[in-house]
Every structure is written in C-alpha cells, then in structure tokens.
Amino acid sequence: MTDRAEADTVAFEIIDRVAWVSFNRPEKRNCMSPKLNRRMMEVLDELEHSPDVGVLVLTGEGTAWTAGMDLKEYFRDTEAQGLGGSRKAQRESYGWWRRLRWYQKPTIAMVNGWCFGGGYGPLFACDLAFAAEDAQFGLSEINWGILPGGGAAKVATELTSFRRAMYHSLMGENIDGKTAVEWGFVNEALPLDQLKARVSEVANVLLKKNPVALKATKDAIRRVREMTYDNAEDYLLRAQEAANSYDNEGRKEGIKQFIDDKTYKPGLGAYDL
Ligand code: ACO
Numbered sequence: 001m002t003d004r005a006e007a008d009t010v011a012f013e014i015i016d017r018v019a020w021v022s023f024n025r026p027e028k029r030n031c032m033s034p035k036l037n038r039r040m041m042e043v044l045d046e047l048e049h050s051p052d053v054g055v056l057v058l059t060g061e062g063t064a065w066t067a068g069m070d071l072k073e074y075f076r077d078t079e080a081q082g083l084g085g086s087r088k089a090q091r092e093s094y095g096w097w098r099r100l101r102w103y104q105k106p107t108i109a110m111v112n113g114w115c116f117g118g119g120y121g122p123l124f125a126c127d128l129a130f131a132a133e134d135a136q137f138g139l140s141e142i143n144w145g146i147l148p149g150g151g152a153a154k155v156a157t158e159l160t161s162f163r164r165a166m167y168h169s170l171m172g173e174n175i176d177g178k179t180a181v182e183w184g185f186v187n188e189a190l191p192l193d194q195l196k197a198r199v200s201e202v203a204n205v206l207l208k209k210n211p212v213a214l215k216a217t218k219d220a221i222r223r224v225r226e227m228t229y230d231n232a233e234d235y236l237l238r239a240q241e242a243a244n245s246y247d248n249e250g251r252k253e254g255i256k257q258f259i260d261d262k263t264y265k266p267g268l269g270a271y272d273l
Pocket of ligand 1: 027028029031063064067068069070071072073114116117118119140141149150
C-alpha cells in the first residue's frame with residue numbers, strides 16, 4: 001500500500017474506558033507524515049473529553065511504534081513547497097505532541113518496536129511509557145545529516161543524563177527497551193507478549209483514581225520540573241485550590257472514606273469513586 005487515506009493513518013478503539021490509539025502505517029513503519037499528524041490531532045480531539053475514555057494508550061501497528069518523521073512526505077515534499085510548507089508541517093506535528101503533553105486524561109506510551117527521532121516527541125508527551133524489551137530507540141538524525149530537532153534533543157536531555165544524551169545523539173546508535181529503562185526513557189520493559197497486559201493493568205489502576213486529581217498531578221509534575229522550589233510550592237498551592245474548586249465532592253469523599261468510614265487507607269490505595 002503506498003497511499004493510505006488520511007483517515008486510516010491512525011486507528012483507535014475504546015475498550016472499558018481505555019482508548020487504544022495506534023500509529024497505523026505499518027507498511028511505512030508508522031513514520032509520521034503530514035496526513036498522520038493531522039489525523040492524530042483529530043483523534044486526540046475526539047477522545048479528550050469523551051466520558052467513555054479515562055486513559056489513552058498510544059501504540060503502533062506492526063513492528064514499529066514510530067520510525068520518526070516521514071523523510072519523504074514530512075521533509076522532502078514539504079520543503080519543496082518552501083518555508084511555508086515546512087512550517088505548516090511542523091505546526092501539525094508539534095501541535096499534537098503539545099496537545100498530548102497537556103492532555104486531559106493520563107496517557108501511556110506502549111512502545112512495541114522501533115522508536116526514532118521525531119518519535120521522541122510523543123514519547124515524552126505521554127505521562128508513562130512501557131516498552132517491549134526488544135524495542136529499539138534511536139536518535140538517528142545524525143545518521144542522515146541533521147540535528148535532533150522537533151524537540152528530540154530536548155526530550156533526550158529531559159529524560160536522561162547529559163553524557164548519555166550526548167552519546168546517543170552524536171553516535172546514532174540505538175538502545176533496546178531494557179537500556180531505555182536504565183536511561184529513564186521508559187518506566188518498564190517487558191517481553192512483547194506481556195506488554196499489553198501490563199499496560200492494561202496500569203491503565204486500570206489509573207481508571208480508579210480521581211480524574212481531577214490525575215490531571216492536576218500530571219500537570220504539576222511537568223510544571224514543577226522547570227521551577228525553583230519556592231515557585232513550585234506556590235504553583236502547587238494554587239493548583240490544588242483550583243482543583244478543589246471543581247472537585248469538592250470527590251476530595252471530600254476521599255477524606256470521609258478514610259477518616260469516618262475507615263474503608264481504605266490513602267497510603268495503600270485509592271478511595272472508591
Ligand atoms: N520515512 C520515510 N519512509 C520510511 C521511514 C521514514 N522515517 N521509515 C521507514 N520508511 C519506509 C521505508 O522507506 C520502506 O518503504 P518502501 O516499502 O516503500 O520501500 C518502508 O517504510 C519499510 O521500511 P524498511 O526500511 O524496509 O523496514 P525495516 O523493518 O527493514 O527497517 C527501520 C525498519 C530500521 C525503522 C528502517 O525503516 C529505518 O531506518 N527507518 C528510518 C528511521 C529513521 O531514521 N527515522 C528518522 C528519524 S529522524 C526524525 O524523525 C527527524
């Protein structure tokens with residue numbers, strides 16, 4: 001298949017409040033074309049505030065999670081349209097990664113295979129990440145003559161040490177899923193045939209947490225990384241007050257079940273929603 005329709009570049013299904021979203025160009029190792037980037041934004045839009053969805057998982061069809069940007073359709077074809085063409089393609093890709101970074105629902109990257117270059121954008125955008133042990137992660141930009149742009153260099157330095165980020169991006173060598181855990185790219189690595197079960201398990205835990213607290217928490221963890229201690233303290237105070245203002249009932253229920261009903265302990269699990 002050479003020309004997959006835009007609508008087919010992303011697949012998704014909702015099962016028990018988990019949205020399983022897939023890069024769906026397996027014949028092109030799920031590399032990100034402008035069509036795929038536009039379609040992904042539409043899919044994220046459709047799922048974000050749906051009451052049927054509590055957690056979003058991003059995975060890939062076939063042997064790849066994503067082979068990064070489509071060197072032909074994203075780079076060569078858009079560059080042929082001049083600077084305006086490149087900028088439009090960049091807005092479309094960076095746009096959905098940013099949308100995913102601040103998504104309303106918790107997100108999990110389920111990295112089933114290849115993950116290259118531009119793929120580091122959505123990898124970092126997902127709140128949690130689980131990989132197949134045999135998945136391969138690479139900043140291959142250096143291998144075809146560019147720097148790790150589109151946020152990839154930033155992601156590497158956010159997730160791993162300076163020395164590792166430098167080696168990874170200068171050498172163009174891949175690391176496997178287990179090394180990706182050691183480097184901090186992903187939470188866990190598992191044999192491929194156990195990956196989906198583990199991600200389902202994690203998603204099901206998240207589904208039982210207070211959704212307002214989940215959104216406030218994921219944003220807090222991302223925001224405070226760039227703040228001084230005092231600024232973080234202040235931000236967190238205000239973020240909690242803002243969350244309280246539209247989640248009075250959930251929080252009060254959490255306190256009640258612990259203090260009055262004694263039906264759970266917050267240190268050991270979540271209250272019944
Ligand atoms: N851009 C455009 N086409 C791609 C890309 C890509 N990033 N990745 C794979 N494809 C295409 C191939 O050209 C091939 O197309 P064809 O069937 O029309 O010939 C098809 O997908 C299958 O790819 P193969 O290379 O045959 O698959 P294989 O499983 O042998 O190898 C691998 C997989 C290692 C991922 C290889 O495809 C590859 O190196 N891809 C490029 C990875 C990369 O460096 N991406 C860019 C990162 S930098 C950035 O994103 C800014």
